[in-house]
Amino acid sequence: MVSVFSPPLHRQRHQFVIDFVKRNKPKKVVDLGCSECGLLQKLKFHREIELLVGVDINGANIKKKMHGLAPMSTDYLQPSFDQLRIELYQGSVTQEDARLRGFDLVTSIELIEHLTLADVERFSKVVFGYMIPVAVIVSTPNFEFNHLFHQPAGFRHSDHKFEWTRAEFKSWALKVCLEYGYEVEFTGVGQAPPGQQDRVGFCSQIGVFRRLEGRQDGNMLSGDDAEDLFSYTLLYSINYPSLHNNNILQRVLVSEVLYWAEKMKRNWIEEKTGERDDTLALCCAEWEGEECLRASKQHMEMEDKPTACGAEMKNPEEHHESELFWTNGDGQQESRKLHRCVSVPLAVLWSCCPKLSDLSGSLSNLRHILMNDPEVKLSQDGSAVLLNDQEQDLDEEEEARDLEDSGYAVCSVSAETEEDWEKNV
Numbered sequence: 001m002v003s004v005f006s007p008p009l010h011r012q013r014h015q016f017v018i019d020f021v022k023r024n025k026p027k028k029v030v031d032l033g034c035s036e037c038g039l040l041q042k043l044k045f046h047r048e049i050e051l052l053v054g055v056d057i058n059g060a061n062i063k064k065k066m067h068g069l070a071p072m073s074t075d076y077l078q079p080s081f082d083q084l085r086i087e088l089y090q091g092s093v094t095q096e097d098a099r100l101r102g103f104d105l106v107t108s109i110e111l112i113e114h115l116t117l118a119d120v121e122r123f124s125k126v127v128f129g130y131m132i133p134v135a136v137i138v139s140t141p142n143f144e145f146n147h148l149f150h151q152p153a154g155f156r157h158s159d160h161k162f163e164w165t166r167a168e169f170k171s172w173a174l175k176v177c178l179e180y181g182y183e184v185e186f187t188g189v190g191q192a193p194p195g196q197q198d199r200v201g202f203c204s205q206i207g208v209f210r211r212l213e214g215r216q217d218g219n220m221l222s223g224d225d226a227e228d229l230f231s232y233t234l235l236y237s238i239n240y241p242s243l244h245n246n247n248i249l250q251r252v253l254v255s256e257v258l259y260w261a262e263k264m265k266r267n268w269i270e271e272k273t274g275e276r277d278d279t280l281a282l283c284c285a286e287w288e289g290e291e292c293l294r295a296s297k298q299h300m301e302m303e304d305k306p307t308a309c310g311a312e313m314k315n316p317e318e319h320h321e322s323e324l325f326w327t328n329g330d331g332q333q334e335s336r337k338l339h340r341c342v343s344v345p346l347a348v349l350w351s352c353c354p355k356l357s358d359l360s361g362s363l364s365n366l367r368h369i370l371m372n373d374p375e376v377k378l379s380q381d382g383s384a385v386l387l388n389d390q391e392q393d394l395d396e397e398e399e400a401r402d403l404e405d406s407g408y409a410v411c412s413v414s415a416e417t418e419e420d421w422e423k424n425v
């Protein structure tokens with residue numbers, strides 16, 4: 001007798017779906033009869049899926065664990081370009097809802113046996129005739145396997161309206177294919193003991209349906225058929241953080257820029273005071289060698305050509321108590337009293353940090369994004385990030401000398417020098 005499977009049967013069924021998802025990479029997936037969202041919990045990690053939907057007639061079941069589908073803190077801390085939206089509906093698979101059309105995959109795991117035979121007919125019409133997904137996975141108990149449980153007559157669950165033999169399942173599936181333009185493959189999970197597989201089949205029988213080419217897609221229907229019918233109740237929806245969202249992209253870019261600019265500033269200050277450690281060099285070394293070389297070459301080029309900020313800062317000691325101007329997100333000028341600041345050229349940051357170049361695409365994109373962020377202070381020509389210089393007690397003369405040969409110039413800009421700046425850039 002076989003009563004226990006390893007892994008447990010419900011896990012094997014879910015794993016079957018996951019393996020299908022890995023191979024076929026559907027973008028829109030709906031799990032019908034999702035119950036407490038167990039399968040959805042696993043599917044949300046397969047980020048090729050962009051829309052993941054669960055439907056169950058029992059709203060209380062859905063609500064029990066639906067909050068477990070929310071993004072985790074790592075999803076916010078390290079957002080990717082993947083996009084995922086999750087929606088959960090209370091509704092019956094015997095009713096149509098326009099939001100469920102045009103999916104790549106519909107799963108119905110141990111659901112149909114909970115329906116009356118009349119409702120199975122309605123289910124077939126809704127799924128294959130109205131939703132018209134690319135693929136459908138249907139699993140249901142195999143009645144022939146039951147005598148191995150010493151339950152030859154009874155069903156496996158008190159709510160089951162039927163349990164089909166392999167022939168009965170096949171007959172329903174082939175009829176559906178003929179009627180709605182699909183093909184089907186039969187398989188299952190839960191192996192019988194050695195020597196009995198052919199006789200009793202799998203414990204859970206599975207049909208994998210694929211829409212035939214030329215069959216009209218659920219999104220392409222028009223006229224009466226395409227009426228927007230919303231019969232389900234939305235219980236939960238969430239969008240996962242994605243770098244396609246401009247606010248999130250901006251947040252990630254700003255934090256990268258500030259991190260690397262601070263690091264470079266500290267490095268430069270240590271260089272000046274002779275206490276340089278090679279943290280930055282080491283970090284660069286972890287990246288691709290080419291990037292690193294590019295970064296240092298660019299840095300040297302910038303040393304030859306002082307930035308506008310550097311050009312202004314030949315005599316920083318004269319402007320210790322001065323005013324710095326920059327443009328805020330509304331294009332208005334703001335000003336704040338600053339003692340001094342360090343200017344880190346954006347071009348150096350951009351070529352030194354591959355993540356910045358990957359995410360922003362171009363230096364001008366990066367500049368544009370940073371210009372609108374209140375956390376970042378850019379030089380007036382937008383070519384450099386300005387950071388407060390906390391090393392106020394540096395020797396002034398030594399500082400002035402260092403400015404001559406540094407790509408990162410210490411600057412402090414007064415209102416009067418602003419006009420000159422404009423001329424220089």
Ligand code: SAH
Nearest residue numbers: 033034035056057058091092093109110114
């Ligand atoms: N698919 C889940 C659980 C299946 S139990 C899993 O793999 O673990 C069957 C589920 O179908 C139950 O949650 C039940 O509430 C739901 N159900 C029953 N009739 C339904 C109907 N007409 N429409 C939608 N869901 C239904």
